[in-house]
């Protein structure tokens with residue numbers, strides 16, 4: 001069934017695993033991720049960032065995902081890093097079941113106020129909301145000013161906003177890591193002990209399997225993967241174009257990209273949601 005993040009993550013929290021959230025860019029990446037959902041039989045989240053929506057149009061990705069989803073394990077359709085109310089509203093209208101509002105660059109009170117507005121709006125449509133507190137590296141504007149999420153602030157933020165899940169800053173970064181990332185696993189645990197909603201980890205593509213498992217054990221219930229999928233898509237596409245059977249017809253070489261996305265997604269799903 002197509003459900004909300006809140007539904008997927010509350011089960012994950014109860015059972016102690018994380019639901020992977022995959023950033024898609026096109027028809028082929030949606031197909032690759034949905035193939036992985038079918039082959040593993042495990043729930044996942046398909047999400048898009050505003051830049052992707054600008055590229056392909058807001059109604060496109062939810063419609064594409066809904067058209068291609070054939071049932072089986074549960075699925076949620078999520079807006080990643082929504083920056084304003086208008087985008088959130090347009091995504092809810094387009095069929096997203098969950099939205100993120102990223103007010104992490106605002107000061108605490110402004111972030112609370114923006115998040116609260118989105119929670120009120122989303123509630124009316126039964127859509128769940130993720131917010132962010134602290135900073136995650138790799139966005140140009142956060143360069144050199146990474147702020148870890150404070151435990152007391154997280155407690156206060158959740159209480160004031162009524163948000164459903166919270167992305168926290170614990171040393172991860174978006175994109176490709178320059179050095180070895182230092183992740184504050186202890187901080188995850190401290191926040192998870194005090195906050196009763198699911199916690200979200202962004203920027204996981206460059207983390208080792210061991211670090212990802214440690215983050216899940218410490219209390220992370222949703223993990224975002226974007227860079228890994230984009231890399232797999234691109235490598236698969238190159239392989240397809242180099243294949244002797246490839247012709248001028250995109251349907252001969254794009255399946256290589258679909259398969260590469262599927263394989264990396266399957267690996268991540270099994271890492272995040274091990275068999276009970």
Ligand SMILES: [Zn+2]
Nearest residue numbers: 174202203224
């Ligand atoms: Zn992110």
